[in-house]
Amino acid sequence: MKKFIRTIEDFVCDNCGHQVKGSGYTNHCPQCLFSKHVDNNPGDRQNSCHGLMAPVSIEQDHGQYVILHHCQKCGAEKKNKSQESDNFDLIVKIAQQV
Numbered sequence: 001m002k003k004f005i006r007t008i009e010d011f012v013c014d015n016c017g018h019q020v021k022g023s024g025y026t027n028h029c030p031q032c033l034f035s036k037h038v039d040n041n042p043g044d045r046q047n048s049c050h051g052l053m054a055p056v057s058i059e060q061d062h063g064q065y066v067i068l069h070h071c072q073k074c075g076a077e078k079k080n081k082s083q084e085s086d087n088f089d090l091i092v093k094i095a096q097q098v
């Protein structure tokens with residue numbers, strides 16, 4: 001039997017080792033902002049790439065920060081809204097890098 005129960009996942013960040021407390025929406029590490037390439041569509045976990053996705057740039061959308069993630073394995077790019085718990089200093093740093 002397959003389990004169809006949607007669980008809120010805690011995970012350990014592959015990049016910095018930070019223990020991330022899942023909120024059900026978390027798709028990146030709040031410390032280093034790295035993500036993992038696991039979704040085709042947000043939350044579906046259907047992508048088998050599993051590459052590390054680095055935060056490469058920051059965009060602002062209606063006053064909200066959007067992180068552009070670049071997969072280091074397959075080169076895919078995805079946008080993710082930043083969460084309130086994210087490392088804001090790092091967001092500012094990446095935003096200024098461009």
Ligand SMILES: [Zn+2]
Pocket residue numbers: 013014015016017018029030031032033034
């Ligand atoms: Zn991390």
Ligand SMILES: [Zn+2]
Pocket residue numbers: 037049050051071072073074075076
């Ligand atoms: Zn990938």
